[in-house]
Amino acid sequence: MQSLFENRGVPLERQGFTWREMVQKPISKLDDDAYTRVRIILMNGIENEALRFSHAAARMNKALQVPLAQIRRIEQHQATLINWLIGPDHSPLETTIAYEQVAIDVTAAVAMNEPDAYLAQVYRFGLLEDFDHMYRYSALLDRLEGKDANNILQSYTDILPGRPTIDEHRAPVDDLRKPYNRKKAAPLSKMHALTIMAAEQQTHNFYMNIGPMYADPVARQLYAEIASIEEQHVTQYESIIDPEETWLEKLVLHEAAEVYNYHGCMEQESNPRIKAIWERFVDYELGHLQLALQLFKKFEKRDPEEILPAELPERIPFASQREFVRETLAGEVDLRADGTEIVPKEKESKASLEYRKAVNADGSPSETVSAGYRWAPGSELKLKAA
């Protein structure tokens, strides 16, 4: 790929969609590779973060309102095209399993490749929590709908207890982490942070929307509980991003992160039809990036090279990270938080212990749903019959 500054992609005025283009035939839940679904979910998250950030920026910057609205219109339609690729034969809970697969395998890949040791630890910390969510939701899927989560996971991702969800509830002050320094952080660190924050934010939104669609009180409770953790995760991951970055600096980084992630998807996609979509969107995002760079130069009168490398950093791999996750689980499941620090269990903050006691006082949905649960091929029913 050419330099980010030279490759101008498709200009914004030549970008657009019809409803037919936005509403294409979905992927096959059964025949497509699980990582095609993972990429779709991730990129939907990236687009939704782009929309939310752009709205916040527009509310605070009158001069940016028109160009931001123009970019947003395209991003809205990109998000639609992507999200509508998930087939309607996924129950909300099956889609949930796929969301947690994103949270596990993408966060693990990021943790492995993150150059900053503190940030890598933060990713590993969050990873073990999403890993536990997978186990709880798999129990719910088996016990409520009578389905096997591994039909979605395709054996790439383990279904095992992680840091128990019951122990993930923390006082707000213990969810905040230290930000990277915008002047010193590697471009890869910035791409990682935006990507994982976006993924967690869309997971939070998804659970908040589908949780009340279930009639089962245990399902409603579990979604309520895990949505609360995802909200904590959004707090955690947005706090690692330097708040000193200007609005326009953040806009440029958002657009760069979109180019970066679509490019990674395009290079690794196994479904040719979906690959063509990623390719088209790399070109669209390059067009958005160009516009963001023009605004950055116009209003901040700074050289974009101060904040962005000419070359994209190493892409995020989409693959099973089983070994890394198991190693992390073995070594770090007992870590907890005290303010911005990740600490051994015995040093966990009192505020978190007190909050946890209060919120779990009426019982724990995640413990209830998975009481005695062990994943088995097909269903735990098989184990019990044997």
Place this chain on the structure above:
Amino acid sequence: MENRTEIGVNHSGMQGSPDADDMLENLKLTKPRRGDERALAKVRAEYGEAADPVGTLPDPQEGATAMLMDKLGERLAFERSGTRLYDALLVKCETLGGAIPAKDVQHIRDEEATHFALLGAAIQSLGGDPTQQTPGADVAGVEGMGLMQVLTDPKTTLAQALHAILVAEMTDNAGWEELITLTEQAGNDDLLKRFAKARDEEQEHLEKVQRWYKEATQASMQA
């Protein structure tokens, strides 16, 4: 939760609404352009023509057809989900009381689980993968979502829950009949014998559920 249809205020209808006349003005205020539901049908048909299948299956081994393997997977998924529907029904029986013996419900539930295991073994004996979600299994999963919602909703009565179970059992009986036809066509006498026994058990389930449904409906009228 009361186990009957209760008397109270229901705001969903028009007749009791003071705004009903205003609402009826919508009929005069809307002057639609020409057209009807055929516009929707046209788009659906176009998407139908371009659609890919739900999923595929590997080549079956000799003595089996792709349709047989798909149906086996479908029944397996149905029996597994059916077991969970009965798990939910058991809670209703235990909490709402009534004349339905929990041990009979438990018995049916256990037979559903046994059928699930039987189908898994049958798929394996034909060289298939019982953990694979077949296209038929996937579609049956979509069908079953509404039933699961009714059974697990704390607000539904025993009669409402039994109505949902009745939908499942009627479909299940038809599914077993079809599976037996396909097994006969494949000439597999061993499986045929085992499936006939399962079908007989399913017929018993259906008869029982039909009876319970009637009883629960009558009981909720008298409550």
